[in-house]
Amino acid sequence: GQQVMQIPQYQHVQEGEDFTTYCNSSTTLSNIQWYKQRPGGHPVFLIQLVKSGEVKKQKRLTFQFGEAKKNSSLHITATQTTDVGTYFCAGPESGGYQKVTFGIGTKLQVIP
Amino acid sequence: NAGVTQTPKFRILKIGQSMTLQCAQDMNHNYMYWYRQDPGMGLKLIYYSVGAGITDKGEVPNGYNVSRSTTEDFPLRLELAAPSQTSVYFCASSYRATGELFFGEGSRLTVL
Numbered sequence: 001g002q003q004v005m006q007i008p009q010y011q012h013v014q015e016g017e018d019f020t021t022y023c024n025s026s027t028t029l030s031n032i033q034w035y036k037q038r039p040g041g042h043p044v045f046l047i048q049l050v051k052s053g054e055v056k057k058q059k060r061l062t063f064q065f066g067e068a069k070k071n072s073s074l075h076i077t078a079t080q081t082t083d084v085g086t087y088f089c090a091g092p093e094s095g096g097y098q099k100v101t102f103g104i105g106t107k108l109q110v111i112p
Numbered sequence: 113n114a115g116v117t118q119t120p121k122f123r124i125l126k127i128g129q130s131m132t133l134q135c136a137q138d139m140n141h142n143y144m145y146w147y148r149q150d151p152g153m154g155l156k157l158i159y160y161s162v163g164a165g166i167t168d169k170g171e172v173p174n175g176y177n178v179s180r181s182t183t184e185d186f187p188l189r190l191e192l193a194a195p196s197q198t199s200v201y202f203c204a205s206s207y208r209a210t211g212e213l214f215f216g217e218g219s220r221l222t223v224l
Contacts, residue, residue: 045212
């Protein structure tokens, strides 16, 4: 079955440093979604990328979808303490739209 | 507009007991999902539904059952609870097959 891998699993950064998490799928994805889960909370949708090579920005967050639609990245510029949480990528297998598989997540800790 | 509502928020079960986790959404979404999240792990899909009367297995369906008699409700039944079912359970819904997932706040289940 489809596997979605994320690295790193944990990341500690000083406030103001940049942060990147990478997501790789074993199969081609119809789209990639990114979610953020605050400690003790539930996953909250951040963004969806659909097109090959797509890049989207949300303030300090930059999301990329690979040309082969099998990998993606999330980059945060100048992290803030409000960025603390776990970031998950998720994607439905191409042709298997209903089953959305999540990566293991990257837990980000920001040191003030 | 409540979104996705899960009950109960917390529950402790004894081994062998049964219970139902309730999930309701008021967004008229056809697609609904049950995930479990173990500490430090990503979300694993248990069951999903693409509409009333239609359900299908996800990655980890053993020990669980679901039903979908209405668009709004998607209960998850645990039969003969086991310690391995100790987890946080999230219900989610989506307005389309590849759309963003809206999550409930989660149900934390402990089996002793």
